Amino acid sequence: MTRYPAREPSILLTPLYGPEFTAAPERTYEHLRASYGDCAPVELAPGVRATLVLSYRAALQVLRDPVGFRRDPRPWQHTVPRDSPVSGTMSWRPNAMFSDGDEHRRLRSAITDALGQVNHGALRRDIVAVADGLIDRVAAQGRADLMTGYALPLLMMVFTRMFGCSDELAERIMLGVQRLFDGSDPAEANRVLDETMQELLDRKRGAPGDDVVSRLLAGRARLSDDELKHTVLVLMGAGSEPAANLVGGALVELLTNADLSEGLSGGTVAVDAAIDEILWRRPPMSNYGISYPVRPYPLYGNLLPAGEPVVVSFAAANADPAAAGRDAGDDRVGNRAHLAFSSGAHACPVPSMALLLAATAIERLLERLPGMTLACPVEQLPWRVSPFSRGLSALPVTFPPAPVTARQHVPVAAGPPEPWAPPAPRVRSGVLAALARWWRGE
């Protein structure tokens, strides 16, 4: 097994891009584990070197050492060309993800305070209402693409409602993100996006509501306008893309795994099992938790160079035979020791909300459209693979045409009725894809 000082110029860097990695990322992780052990030298994009952490024990050590590793990329990022495919994801922004110490605690507490006040019963009703609106659009057709026609728009619509955004403003924000990624005039796109986010803040200042943006504005953390804009954007990106990937992945599992599909009549049991399976086997954020060693860092016989990115492979760490809980057979249902939500100070702040979003979206779909099957062989499903995430770009299914009966299905018994009807999904799927690309760093 090779140990490496990662800056050794002659060392072969394994790319986390290109056809070989994209075809089967798991093969790359296993090959790297066999060759290097706990961590390996990789390339995130042409010319962008990093260390990929592969073992469960090393992942926990890196994620839980805020003194040895910093999240602020500014000392490093000037070494990367601005047009590098990873600079969108890895460049600094004034939000919790890229901050350390007291600054991180302040920015993160704004998020946990604002999201902590979200009523999960009301959120569940919103998810069901939006889901019903989307299902109604395809119920009679007997076929649908569940990624562009369900999972992605559902998550974005639920989020924009949670943030108190009007449909019109939400669409402008999405369009701004899309223009950013069209790449023709990024400066202009940034200006438009900034202006639109400012308008959202101004509107909420003038007329606060019971929503996340109003709570961020009123919060104790006293975020500047710049921090507020980037916090809203990171919540939209960090929330919608991995959750949509989880919904898509778990649906495939439910439709193709005989044990689970038999248990579908058992409802939530099968759905929870499929979600656990995906969080272990194909975590939506496959490699993330990016940090930079403050000084050369010894890690299980390797020496990680100061200032060079270290990326934790949640996918590889979960597959590590020594991962926590793996010794008790391979039954992963109910075992939450996986790293899909990361660990340490930067771990996902709202795993229970993420699980609620995914489980409710899946349960509602299966309830309304029984008898669903994949419209293509599972091997032909198109996966989008980036160095950081893995998700389906399409999930074509067929089902016996079902009645359009959404209004009857919206449960009102759980609380007071909401004065809101699900809007038509006006946000173009291209815009949603652009937000997802921004988040994935493509």
Ligand code: HEM
């Ligand atoms: C299935 C869904 C989700 C998965 C798998 C997931 C996973 C993750 C992961 C792996 C991280 C990175 C942790 C790190 O850098 O070490 C993260 C961070 C984060 N997630 Fe989630 N997440 C999900 C849903 C959500 C949702 C619904 C929200 C918000 C509404 C959210 C908000 C955040 C935020 C704000 C951070 C940054 C925290 C910080 O740096 O302190 N996530 N998430």
